Amino acid sequence: MSDAKVTIFTGKKIITMNPAVPVAQAIAVQGDRILGVGTVGDLAQWGDYELDEQFKDHILMPGFVEAHSHVMAGAVWEFPYVGFYDRPDPLGHTWLGCQTIAAVVDRLAECERELKDPDQTLVAWGLDPIFLEGERLVAKHLDQISVTRPIFVFHASGHLATVNSAMMRRSGIDRYTPTPGVAKDFDGEPNGELQEPAAMSLAQDGFSAIGVAMMSSNAKWNYAREARNCGVTTIADLGTTRLTMEGQLEAWREATDDANYPARVVVAVGHFDSNSIVSLAVRLRDEEETPKLRFGIVKLVLDGSIQGFTARISWPHYVNPPPGHPGNGLWLIPPEQLADIVSGYHEAGLTVHCHCNGDEATQVFIDAVELALQRHPRWDHRHTVQHSQMTTAAQYKKMAALGINANIFSNHIFHWGDQHAAVTIGEERAARMDACATAEREGVVFSVHSDAPITPMSQLHTAWSAVNRLTASGRVLGPEERISVAKALEACTLGAAHQLKLDHDIGSLEAGKLADFAVLEEDPFEVSPAELKNIAVWGTVVGGTPHVASSK
């Protein structure tokens, strides 16, 4: 044992997630690691200590691990939010939802007045027209805010944007604009709605704004602040950062090296990032890791989204797709190429996390991993099905046999569950989607995630969703797939740590692991399961350093 100072934190209750010693009253920390858990009396055997009682009325848990989110969650807050639901930002301010077109216009008018440079484009995000009653928001509404300053509003789906007349003028968009996706009125004039990237990119500085912001240091900080505010101590940025881009590795390093940076970050390399991902990912893992910056994961995207009707779903496919839909979703990688791609990463000792929303995509990934294993037997690879929304019992059984993990998008049940039952995949398959209970029964190590900023980051919310399976309309969707609070909390800690290959370091509170805690105001085992998502979070401790949430 070294001579470094020992601090003993006491808590009202310490939930360790270590089944051997599930509950404790005190936890001793030396440097950034846990010296031991137990009672203050037990821990005194390690010698001199300083008693820190600031958490004596709080519940301490292993810091939550969010294994699928994106640094974009930090970048979006460079811009005003105009979504339907209330949403807290990383600095602790809750943006009230804009529930009418007038509310959107008022919010933007207020933000417009704060901009000093008259030429600066006002960019906003989160608009979700399906929730706004009456006519659709178009350029003429935004023109009430300004006829001279360009305005660009991203929709929540990411597929559409609405701009004002000044933006159209600056981008040369008029009745003759040839690009498909520039929506036009019955009289042929563009109405301000730009559909899909080719059209949105005509308004270049608006369209690229969030991507540019993502590269900033501030986005990296806000991403970690968002994590801290909900008790998350390790976040995985899954394939968003272009690590081949000059300065990005250094920017992550600079942020995470700062003692005040309140999270550990696993930056997964995206398969499409460069022509030589294997060597890049291996080099990052072997040479660039620091205590708060980890690598070793490659992210693949195999299909689209269920609510966008682009996920690859096995027969009988979609129940009520829009007119003109081809019947099934899109492949983003040719299915017969996947085994070779996975094999390349697999043989290099990397862990592949593959986005599979539909069950057909899950099957193609499972088959690819099986082939990679036949070619190159390798134990404990922990390749992971990401989203895993429609994975079947048979697939989970096979995944268990092959050692594949799952990260289940449980928040979908709340956010889109009603639509899945009615429109996308129908009642029966909606009742068994995001099947945490099946994954548990079949012995697959799994986690649950928010995919922030797609849904707001909060592992208490994703756990709540897995435990209750309540939709936005209030129905229980698929009660048989509900899991216990204990299992959901395990998924958010050890389960996620396992698939990031960090469970030797994080995910439970026990001697030798990193001193990463979530500091909660209430005991998740004591509140009613329906209240899980409402538990207030004091903040976190990362490597022994407390970080109080912004709202405190």
Place this chain on the structure above:
Amino acid sequence: MKLSGDLIEVSVIGGYLGAGKTTLVNHILREASERVAVMVNDFGEINIDESLIDSSDENTISLTNGCICCSLVDGFATALESVVSFRPRPTRLVIEASGVADPGTIAAHGHGPGFALDAVIVVADAVRLIEQIADPLVGQTVAGQIRAADVIVLNKIDLCDTLTSVNAELSELNPKALLIYTSEAKADLDLLFGREILRTVSSAGHVGTFESRTHESTQPILRENLEALIKNLPSDIQRVKGIIRLAEAPRIPMVFQLVGRSWDLRALADREKSPEGNRLVVIGPKGSIPIAWDNFLR
């Protein structure tokens, strides 16, 4: 033909894995008679004679014939930006779509300022097409690509002994596209790109020979005259293109494209740099173009 001053014509090449997209790209780079920039997904597959390479780095190959080949790894927006900045400026951009991409979606990027979309070219594997279309995993993807095509390059015909059924399948999926038969993807580039043909050469790789005629005039054209021209074109003629002015909006240069049995007329995004007047070129098999093919426009 060159549509106008600085304008870059965009051809998108789609088609499923293994159809011969990269072979076609290599053919284009080797045979190009204009300055072509090619954006490819699979940079490692580009296979150019050392003697033709001027310089190369991780993501770009410059050829001695003025062509340039780049990786699409940074996405379309960045690729389009970088093409505009090349000096001397390319006259044509060829984008190779990934094997599962919908080339029609990518083609939507080809209308931006500085560019004019020429055609969506889809390469199909004559040997495997029927099997691919019946495949439960990729059938919809392959069929969707064929439907999105203005030009179908039916490749590997030398290896195919079921050409009749392949033709039937193609004409059911997309009866309007211009169909070019090839082996080793050696398509006639004049036909592929709709260029004015200055000399006609018959070579082993080409099926038939083509010729072109050009129409030039200064007065804006009546829409009904344009429609009459299209209606009365001999059916052998499957490629007409150019820039015209319509009488209803004479200040707006319109890009006209006729490929196969379908045609499209769209405003040019760049209105400032376009030359005045009308210029259309028609391309067809030798002997198929009437001397007065453009009577309706006069």
